[in-house]
Amino acid sequence: MRTDALVVFTFVLFTFVRAGVHNIETLQISGRNPYKWNGNDIPYTKNKDVNIQKPVNEIYPSAVLFGRTCGGTIISPKWILTAGHCTLFTGGRDILAGTNNTENDTGVRRKVKRLVIHPRFSVGPYWLDAQQFNLKQVGARYDFLLAELEEPLPLDGKTMVAAQLDSRARIPVGEAAGYAGFGAERHGETMREDMHGMDLEVLDDNECSSLEQFNAEDMICTKGRPPRYDSACNGDSGSGLISNGRILGVASWVEDDATVCRNGARVVFSRVASARKWIQDVTGI
Template identity: 25%
Template sequence: MKVLVVLALALATASAGVFPQTFPVHPRDRTVNPSIEGRITNGKDAVENQFPYQVSLNFGSNSGGWFCGGSIISPEWILTAAHCTSGASSVTIGYGATVRTSPVLSQTVTSANFRQHESYNAIVLRNDISLIKTPAVSFTAGINKIKLPAISSSYSTYAGQTAVASGYGKTSDASNSVASHLQYADLTVIPNNDCANTFGTLIVTPRVICVGTYNGVSTCNGDSGGPLALDGVQIGVVSFGSSAGCEIGSPAGFTRTTYYLDWIAEKTGISY
């Protein structure tokens, strides 16, 4: 099943609103207990220009299409999850959209522009990170980049701090489609040991950062690949969550950005 984090703008079909678990963007036919998937529930409506770095990603392939989220990290680069780009032949990127279907700008690129992590493992969602090279965009109030953490010899675990996730994923477990309006939620980062109690240490490694999903607030299907931000800096990429539902209170998992700063710099030249 696919990995969703409470904000995992997972891959619901752009045209049919089908959720990511149905498509090859998630670990194929995986049997685990608990199984994992990707999704924001019980969040809030974003206002115009609140998250200028957020993008919508409509992926296409010979076997269908799916929906994810992503973030702008430079005029020419989008950061997202590897389970979103995996198996896709193209993607249409929507910029500046508070309403998902009304982006300020759209661009379509092929998989030749994908830079998926070479060691991505769909079974345990290891290295669930990908980059998309795009034609350069001009920044405005509604379209802008998010900063990455500065490269350092050591990094905070962020445990106990409140971060914000954004995306167009399902707004409740009962919903059968992704959100039309950009959503966001404030989520508390939890220690990896606590997260591993739910998903195990094969899934929850130092490459992962997790948040608690209290009161039914979490990422959900359709949020996959989207950003987790702290004080305007991206610390995570929506990756996975419990397949039992987005509102049950299980942690949500993200790819930990600080673990991949050297890889991002190698592929894009971007570093702080």
């Protein structure tokens, strides 16, 4: 058994930043940057003499909470894209969209009418640590699940927006992307009430070739960008990897043991382009 445990995100992942909740992201700012990481200022872009800030759910308006334990992405008013393995631990019978906090009344809830799992979805050999409620040594193939909603979401172009499906067989190395959600800060903790964002970049496939269950056919290799070197933790599975309004991938698994939830760990997403035709055939989008 490899010492680098490959972990499917069990509850799953909606974003984790070890140094605290980032429920506001600074887009353009002049003067002193209010955000620090390990005592150092986080780099920012000087533009005008104003602070322009947006809640995370407006930066990632396609992000939703799926089944209370996973992330997901709006791809049309009636369809959510998430991870197939999310069905192992949650029925996924409702979603929450359009909010930066799970406890306020600004979000929109919808019941799930139907779940459709990718026909090639499979989970590798694994063992279940019941005490830690954690799947280990798992790398899921074609880790996709579509959820049809009973009623359409009222997309408003601000807090609820449908992401476009990426069609590229290969994504340029270094392309900046990110995702957002309500995942735990540390393993074993509950999911967060406030949405927070992750800042990643696409790696060369060869940089994940050392991970036993990585397959570039249907997976994307990513890693956190400096200075935070974000990774993922429980509650982030199913979250969409977003770049310029397109969903590139779906959060599937992470290198290393999930009990670590360490910054700098590589995060593997299921490649949306590999399932684009299936998604379109099922949803009609």
